[in-house]
Amino acid sequence: MISDSSSRPEPPIMPDGLAFFGRISASVSHELNNVISIIDQTAGLLEDLLAGAERGRPITNDRLESIVHSLQKQTQRGLTIIKRLNTFAHGTDSPRLEFDINDAMTNLGDLCQRLAGLKRVTLQLHLNDSPLTVVGSPFAVQQAVFGAIMQSFAVAERDATIALTTGSIDNGSSIEVSGPVVPADQMEFDIATVTAFIADMGGNAGVTTDSEQTVFSFTFPLKT
Amino acid sequence: MAGLKALLIDDEEELVSTLVERLGYRGITAAFALDGYEALHKLREDKFDVVVLDLKMPGMDGVEILRRINSTYPDLPVLLITGHGSLANEMEDMPEGAHDYLMKPVDLETLIAKMQEAVAAK
Numbered sequence: 001m002i003s004d005s006s007s008r009p010e011p012p013i014m015p016d017g018l019a020f021f022g023r024i025s026a027s028v029s030h031e032l033n034n035v036i037s038i039i040d041q042t043a044g045l046l047e048d049l050l051a052g053a054e055r056g057r058p059i060t061n062d063r064l065e066s067i068v069h070s071l072q073k074q075t076q077r078g079l080t081i082i083k084r085l086n087t088f089a090h091g092t093d094s095p096r097l098e099f100d101i102n103d104a105m106t107n108l109g110d111l112c113q114r115l116a117g118l119k120r121v122t123l124q125l126h127l128n129d130s131p132l133t134v135v136g137s138p139f140a141v142q143q144a145v146f147g148a149i150m151q152s153f154a155v156a157e158r159d160a161t162i163a164l165t166t167g168s169i170d171n172g173s174s175i176e177v178s179g180p181v182v183p184a185d186q187m188e189f190d191i192a193t194v195t196a197f198i199a200d201m202g203g204n205a206g207v208t209t210d211s212e213q214t215v216f217s218f219t220f221p222l223k224t
Numbered sequence: 225m226a227g228l229k230a231l232l233i234d235d236e237e238e239l240v241s242t243l244v245e246r247l248g249y250r251g252i253t254a255a256f257a258l259d260g261y262e263a264l265h266k267l268r269e270d271k272f273d274v275v276v277l278d279l280k281m282p283g284m285d286g287v288e289i290l291r292r293i294n295s296t297y298p299d300l301p302v303l304l305i306t307g308h309g310s311l312a313n314e315m316e317d318m319p320e321g322a323h324d325y326l327m328k329p330v331d332l333e334t335l336i337a338k339m340q341e342a343v344a345a346k
Contacts, residue, residue: 030280033307034236037329041242044332048249070238117235120283158283 015193020143021092027114028085035078042070084110091138096201098223101132101141101166101173108142109164112149120158123149126165132173134220136201141220144194144205145175148216151189152179168222175218182214189216229271230254230339233263233289234278234305246332252339260284264292267300274339275302278328287319294321301342305330 046067049059087107091097109125116123134141145164152162162179182189187207195205202221207214230247232240232254240256247254255270257263259282263275275293279286290302304318304325318325323342326335 030307033328034239037307038236038239038242040329041239041246041332045242045246048246052249074238118280118282118285 015190017139017143020146024088024111024146025085028081028111031114032078032081035074035081038074039071039078042067042074088139088142091142095137096135097138098133098135099138101134101175101220102127103131104138104141105145105164105166105175108145108149112146115150115153116162119153119156121153121156122159122161124161124163126163128166128168128173130168132166132168133223134173134201135223136198136203136220140198140201141175141203141218144198144218145177145216147189147194148177148218151182151187151216152177152214154188155182155186156180169219171224172219172221175220177216178213180213181209181211228252228273228339228343230274230276231263231266231270231272232256232276233258233260233281233286234276235259235282236278243330243332243335247336250332250336252336260289260292263289264296267293267297272300273343275300276305276335276339277302278305278307280307290319290321299346301346303335303338303342 049063049067053059084107087103088111091099091104106125106127109123112123149162149164156162156179160180162177165174165176165178167174167176189207191205191207198205198218198220204219206217208217209215228251230252232243234240234256235258237256237258240258244254244256255266255272257266261284263277266272267275277286277289277293281289284292286304290304293300293302301323302321304322305328306325307328323345324338326338
């Protein structure tokens with residue numbers, strides 16, 4: 001749950017913050033367009049079946065039930081997408097919001113699933129068992145982690161798995177993005193900028209690479 | 225239009241399966257593929273008169289699928305589908321080898337008209 005704990009009006013925006021917002025919005029709008037397209041064609045199919053019924057080709061109850069089920073499923077899918085986008089958008093409401101890292105990463109993970117599907121990779125989410133409440137900008141945290149996820153996607157082969165993990169450390173919370181090795185000459189994730197940016201909320205960031213994987217790590221102090 | 229055979233390529237199964245059924249009611253035989261690899265397989269296995277291809281596809285993207293279709297089946301017309309506000313958002317110009325494009329949500333009668341145009345023009 002996100003709640004306001006500051007009167008400062010403007011959230012901090014990292015360089016490329018608008019590009020991040022735009023990329024998420026474009027992906028969501030594309031998915032919503034698919035939902036509307038399916039509802040539109042399903043309604044058209046119902047018209048076709050009704051026209052057929054008028055010409056003596058009866059519609060079975062099973063057929064009608066499957067159409068109703070499809071419409072309900074797509075409506076629910078659309079509502080879920082809108083809820084995710086709304087939660088994401090409200091992350092910019094204030095620079096100092098009290099929020100749960102688990103919630104912020106769940107929403108970011110859900111928003112990134114379509115991008116993972118396009119890349120043919122799997123994004124797995126592993127959440128800490130208990131809430132990880134921090135104070136700061138959920139948008140900034142999501143942008144920083146999104147950069148790490150996109151970097152992992154960029155070097156991932158088909159069917160690769162990228163893990164997004166939240167956890168607790170001494171007086172703090174951690175977020176890790178673990179994926180395939182990112183060669184130095186393909187590393188575009190700007191660790192210096194990210195580190196400087198999240199330092200404002202007491203956070204820290206790092207990147208480690210061994211022979212098997214590259215791990216992007218972020219830590220934030222828990223709310224006291 | 226009876227006898228026309230179309231291959232629809234889109235990763236939204238519920239969308240393409242519904243389109244296949246609706247086209248069937250209008251005398252157009254259609255099949256669908258959910259990604260580029262399946263599409264290329266179906267093109268090898270069967271003969272189609274026209275292809276309808278979503279640009280945003282998982283794995284092999286629409287432009288790459290188009291390039292491969294053009295390379296192997298140069299006379300097979302391809303219609304593109306884009307979910308974006310305009311094709312300009314997706315790319316600067318119509319990709320080489322595409323006959324025309326439509327916007328999502330697709331109007332069925334417009335799709336049929338464009339398929340007829342594409343087949344007539346080849």
